[in-house]
Amino acid sequence: MPEQHPTSPARTVGRRLRAPLAAVAAAAALSTLAACSAPGSDSGSGAAANTTPTAVSTAVGNTPATLTLFSAAGLETYEQGLADAFMAKYPKIKVKLRVEADNNYNTVLPRLLASDSTPDIVAPNDLLGGVKDNLLTNLDAYDKAYGWSDKVPASALAPGRVLSGVIGGGQLYQAGGSAGPLVGVFYNKELAAKVGMTKVPASVSELEAVMAKAKKSGITPIVASNQDGLIGHLYNLLLGDYMGADKLSDIVYHQTGATLDTPAAVQATETLQKWIKAGYFASDVNSVNQEASYGQFTGGKGLFFFQGSWITQTIDKTFKGRYGVFPMPPAEKNGPYAGMTSNTLAFSIAARSQHKDAAGLFLNFLTTPEAAKVAVKNGYAALTSGTASPAKPSLSGTLTEQIQTGYAAIAADNGFDSWLQNSAPAVGTKLTQQLQLLVSGKVEPAAMVKTLQTTYADALKSS
Template sequence: MLAHSTTSPARSATGAVGKRRRASLVAVAAGSALVTLAACSGPGSRSGSSADATPTAVNTAVANTPTTLTLFSAAGLEAYEQDLADAFQRKYPKIKVKLRVESDNNFNTVLPRVLASDSAPDIVQPYDLRGGVKDGLLTNLDAYDKAYGWSDKVPASALAPGRVSNGVVGSGPLYQAGGSAGPLTGVFYNKKLAAKVGMKTPPRSIGELEAVMAKAKKSGITPIVASNQDGLIGHLYNLLLGDYMGAQELSDLVYRKPGATLQTPAAVQATKTLHKWIKAGYFASDVNALNQEASYGKFTGGKGLFFFQGSWITQTLDKNFKGKYGVFPMPPAKKGGMYAGMTNNTLAFSIAARSKKKDAAGLFLNFLTTPEAAKIAVGNGYAALTPGADSKAEPSLSGTLTKQIQTGYAAIAADNGFDSWLQNSAPEVNTKLTQQLQLLVSGKVTPTAMVKTLQSTYADALKSN
């Protein structure tokens, strides 16, 4: 689970640097085309309709077979997942989807027991994918991926956190799949202050971003609002790590890929960049004493130009600041480089190994790749992608906030740039990162020493776990 669970999503996707494929934005207006149901796949020795953890034969022609699927949901996601279930039932009226809801506090605790029981649900979003695969509680979805073509529809970086091989997340067989939807973690900006410093387009590189901040500082405007009493400068730090290391390398660390290390020149450069901004006075002098709530007040109170956060904060900001701010994705380290950013995939689900309705559940997962499911995600405050035609949209300061979030998310997806938070790699890393960020702000640790300490903490955590 994400260390800063009050501010960030619980799961995220790993990024693979590949060709720049533009995934089309979800159409908020009605009228999007449906993904055509595939024909039944060829014969195989094991059927997806049985309680088999590794089905090899998949029947995609199940829409007219009456059945009821059970989706095990945490209470906090109930409204969103009920919307998905209702939309699925409208398209496939003979397949009912019934939610089985557990309180947020108990969900993670009871989930393994529920999946192992004789009354296991069919569909679930597991918090511990690695453990679920190890214990044989989840279905290998490779046959469904092949039958429905998910790997061709969904960015590789959105599917990667659903893959597990030899206890390592990020590659191998697919155990969690669906569409691509989640929050955008990026650069929120005050529109009035942006106009004051002459920022008419989103910066296209770290250098251009620095130039805007330098101009703001010279104009008497604090360039960055942040809270570091709780280590939430970490959002900015992780964005810089993704820029300089690349999304794939950062995700390898989080998912504990053998040989992955933070102690690289790229990670040191990211840390030096943050340190340079601290020394330049781009943060308020009392940033180490500010908590999350206070930082919201400063941003909505016009006390700073930029706020590095995730789109989960929009409901909070809109209470006092609606229409007065926008957002764009973190620019690449160099102009023309790859976009990267932390997210989680709220349209990714697993099928329980004990489910006897795997083929119907597979149809539900395929539904999550459609424009209808993406539209529901947007309606619940997420960004979402749909398969199909290329999108030419680039990050912009114009358009609605929803459009800016969608465009930023699509830019990252096009570069397979979804990654995760370093602190998600281990609880010990989360604790140490907050401490080190506070020391960096107060000038009591150097960037090189900070990276060395974090790598040592990471290595020790892997040994103990």
């Protein structure tokens, strides 16, 4: 993974979080969508900057068109795979990739969107800027025509919605399917067997009970790195559990009135502090970096590792077959699952596109099993409407099945959220500092939460 901290749905250089994980075939049947208007119409044709089309058509699969997809180089293979699968299904519509170097993508895109040679399909880093400058298409009519809101979890569509200059609600400007990494609980199979863990813990208290048993057996319960603040993965999972995914996302998306200074956030922080005081982390965790933590986990130095499925590419080299993963258990048994992810199947349609309906068909294709298979082949968990009733997470099955099951469980509970540090750069810096102080016993949970909230509020004022 090229970054220590995952990116938010508002992508940074490279456009999206590159989070490779082992592939698993995703299959589901979707109902055939009927045409919503006359065949062959194209809402983009003759409307170079029509930002809010209303009369859209879904019956364009047999109408010749050529779409341009603007791709960052790091995602060229993945997005070419999507294009090839789409063209196999709709051979009369061609999709050509225009590829730009990762470090130039975000700089070049706004100029392209404002030009007469705009690409049709893009994934802007600055969604708010694109909407403000009328460079992107309002997708509400396509959402209604194709029923995306019924097929894709609301929490996966939220990063593509804009209302009054705020992401998270309102009109849809970025859409597609749902695919991304699973952030959850990786476990050492051998050590899990030693402590008698035979099933996935169903709540935070059950997870804690397993850790207590591990500690009593002389096994370090949690491997982590906190020189770089990556205990933050676990902290974010706890925040999602206790606050609820929607409340955590409200902070990241700068929703009016969103605040971290709540009893639920304090409870999440108190839980982490309790685990620190119980000795569930190595005593030198504040001096351990991410690379070293990988070595500790694969070296059998601890039972659990709270991480994202992007780590499989790294740890499979020495640890393949010896570990598994399950989603973070809910705060209470039978409660909702929550977890951080970034949607790799979300795209926008340029306002100046001359083939909006064909582009809309491409975005709808991203909700199908064919697109899901491309996503998982390229290292992502993916789902379609056929995974609305997911299998229960378990310790059996392959790693890829566990990843897919965990991702689907979160999706079924509409529990996708983001990382607190993605709310503002200053929050990310302060969070690392506060987590280190929490580990060293120099800050109390309520004070830590207040400090983070103050940092967040100050960042919003200055932005």
